Amino acid sequence: MKHETIETNAGWLIGLTMVVISIGGLVEILPLYFINNTVEEVKVDGKETVRPYTxxxxxxxxxxxxxGCYLCHSQMIRPFRDEALRYGHYSLAAESKYDHPFQWGSKRTGPDLARVGKKYSNQWHTQHLTAPRSVVPESIMPNYPWLAKTDLKYKDIEERFKALRNVGVPYSLTKPEYDANVTRFGKEVADQLDINRAEENLLTQAKLGNYDGNPDRLTEMDALVSYLQVLGTMVDFSKFEEGHFAEFR
Ligand code: HEC
Structure with missing residues (x-):
C-alpha cells in the first residue's frame, strides 16, 4: 500500500495510528506487571542495605x-561503559525505590551525583556549596552562601515521615511496624526509621556528624551535606561479584 493512500484516508490513518500507539503503550506498560523482578533485592547477611533516608x-x-540542584545534576548512571567509567556502577532500580519524587533527571550541566557520597569530605562539600570556585576554579555552579547561615527547620519532620509512609516508604509508627523493620534492615536502621524518634534522631545525627564544621549550630548545610554523603553508598558493590546485576540491564 502506498503511503499516500494511508495519509489521504481518515479511516486507515486512525486505525494504523492506534496500532502504532498501542505497541508503544505495551512496551511501556507490560514491564510494570513484572515490577517485582525489576527492582533488585540487595541483601547482605539477610538484611536489606538500601534503606529510606534518615x-x-x-x-x-x-x-x-x-x-533546584536537579536542574543541573542528574542522579542516574546509565548502563553504558563511558558512564560507568566516570561515575561508577550503573544505578540500580532498588537504589531509588524510596525516592518520592525521583531525582533521576536528564540535565547534566554538572556531573551526575548518584554516587557522590563519600567521594569528598564534609569540609569540601561545605566549602564547595558556599563558593564553588574556591575549590574548582573553572566551575559555573552558583554560590549557595545562605545554606551555612540558615538554621534548619525540623519541627515538622514527623509529618514528613508520615507523608512518605502514606505512599509506602517503611517509616514505622507502631510497634509491629518497628519490629518488621528490625527484621528487614537490622536494629540500627530500624531505630532511624521510627517516626516517634525522628526529631531526636535528627539532632543526634547532626551533632555526631558535624557536617558543616560548626558544631554550635544546626544549619541547612548540615542536612544537605548529610544527604549528599549518603548518595550511592547503600549498595556495597565490592560485596557482589562482577556482573551480579547484569540480568537487570
Ligand atoms: C547552574 C548549574 C548548577 C546548579 C544549579 C548546581 N550545580 Fe552543582 N555543579 C555544577 C557544575 C558545572 C559542577 C562541576 C564543577 C564543580 O565541581 O563545581 C558541579 C559540581 C557539583 C558537585 C561535585 C560533583 C563531583 O562529582 O565532583 C556537587 C556535590 C554539586 N555540584 C552539588 C550541587 C548541589 C547540592 C546543588 C544545589 C544546592 C548544585 N550542585 C547546584 C553545576 C550546578
Whole structure:
C-alpha cells in the first residue's frame, strides 16, 4: 500500500495510528506487571542495605529540591561503559525505590551525583556549596552562601515521615511496624526509621556528624551535606561479584 493512500484516508490513518500507539503503550506498560523482578533485592547477611533516608538526610533532600540542584545534576548512571567509567556502577532500580519524587533527571550541566557520597569530605562539600570556585576554579555552579547561615527547620519532620509512609516508604509508627523493620534492615536502621524518634534522631545525627564544621549550630548545610554523603553508598558493590546485576540491564 502506498503511503499516500494511508495519509489521504481518515479511516486507515486512525486505525494504523492506534496500532502504532498501542505497541508503544505495551512496551511501556507490560514491564510494570513484572515490577517485582525489576527492582533488585540487595541483601547482605539477610538484611536489606538500601534503606529510606534518615530524618536529617531527608531534610537535606528537601533542600536539594528547593534549591533546584536537579536542574543541573542528574542522579542516574546509565548502563553504558563511558558512564560507568566516570561515575561508577550503573544505578540500580532498588537504589531509588524510596525516592518520592525521583531525582533521576536528564540535565547534566554538572556531573551526575548518584554516587557522590563519600567521594569528598564534609569540609569540601561545605566549602564547595558556599563558593564553588574556591575549590574548582573553572566551575559555573552558583554560590549557595545562605545554606551555612540558615538554621534548619525540623519541627515538622514527623509529618514528613508520615507523608512518605502514606505512599509506602517503611517509616514505622507502631510497634509491629518497628519490629518488621528490625527484621528487614537490622536494629540500627530500624531505630532511624521510627517516626516517634525522628526529631531526636535528627539532632543526634547532626551533632555526631558535624557536617558543616560548626558544631554550635544546626544549619541547612548540615542536612544537605548529610544527604549528599549518603548518595550511592547503600549498595556495597565490592560485596557482589562482577556482573551480579547484569540480568537487570
Ligand atoms: C547552574 C548549574 C548548577 C546548579 C544549579 C548546581 N550545580 Fe552543582 N555543579 C555544577 C557544575 C558545572 C559542577 C562541576 C564543577 C564543580 O565541581 O563545581 C558541579 C559540581 C557539583 C558537585 C561535585 C560533583 C563531583 O562529582 O565532583 C556537587 C556535590 C554539586 N555540584 C552539588 C550541587 C548541589 C547540592 C546543588 C544545589 C544546592 C548544585 N550542585 C547546584 C553545576 C550546578
Amino acid at each position: 530524618a536529617l538526610e531527608l531534610r537535606g533532600r528537601d533542600i536539594y529540591q528547593r534549591e
